[in-house]
Amino acid sequence: MKTLPSPRGKAKCGPAPGDTIQELTPEEYELFRQLIYAQSGINLGSQKQQLVRARLGKRLRAGGFRSYRAYYDYVRHDSSGRELAALIDAISTNTTHLFREKQHFEFLAQTVRGWANDRKWRARRDALRIWSAGCSSGEEPYSIAMTLDDALRGSPGLDWRILATDISTRMLARARSGIYEAHRVGTVPEAYRKRYLVPVPGGDAGCVQVHPDLRRRITFAHFNLMSERFPFQRGFDVIFCRNVMIYFDRPTQEALVGRFTQHLRPGGYLIIGHSESLNALKHTLAYIRPTIYRKEPAE
16 A cells, blocks of 8 residues: 655655546545545535545645545555545644634633632632643634733632644644744734743744743644544533534534533533534533533532
């Protein structure tokens, strides 16, 4: 079996000059659509054939495949699972920026300050734990980290940790570095830019890096939200899952919200994206405000 280069690598073998890849047929698209849905929960529907053709074309050229069916067969028989991960990487949409939907971070700051001043709340916690589910290239968890560090500067005894997960190994690699182009950090509040963004040691002057003290607070991990059981032994006080569920159908959304609810601590919050809503779903969370829901507190 041939070995394809990594998604970030250059093609080592491909169609000879002048060779063409056969067009993606409706039948082949349906095979990919079902595979992507089964493995990631992403529901492409019937109108994304050109998107699949364009995004997978690079993988076909990298591996020297003449047809999409040949590539599909290769993915299905790759026992390592690496090429399936590369396929999901290619299909996933990973557009985001620091402090996207800033009202969520304002709500988070207000909430954690209240928790920090609540003796009963603190007595039940060893640490404040937040999960960024679908963290992409890290902008969300780093925005959360800046918000928490600033909000809890007057509460040094309260430890906090962030778990950041994504299905894309390529995005996770970028996220772990915490490096961003300087022109992309304009959405970060000025005080935060001065405090939490530093020059890249020995690096490009056009980039900045999140301060190492914040990076140490975040654990980045590969995780598929379609896993039937989540392996987390301790609950979370806040779960961010923003602009992820829009790619899932209703049954998948309901199942995912149910699993999130199981792993929220009593009184904890689920925060979703501005284009999402739980209104049409069966769930047990209380509506707080648009895109923010709460698990009932313990008696």
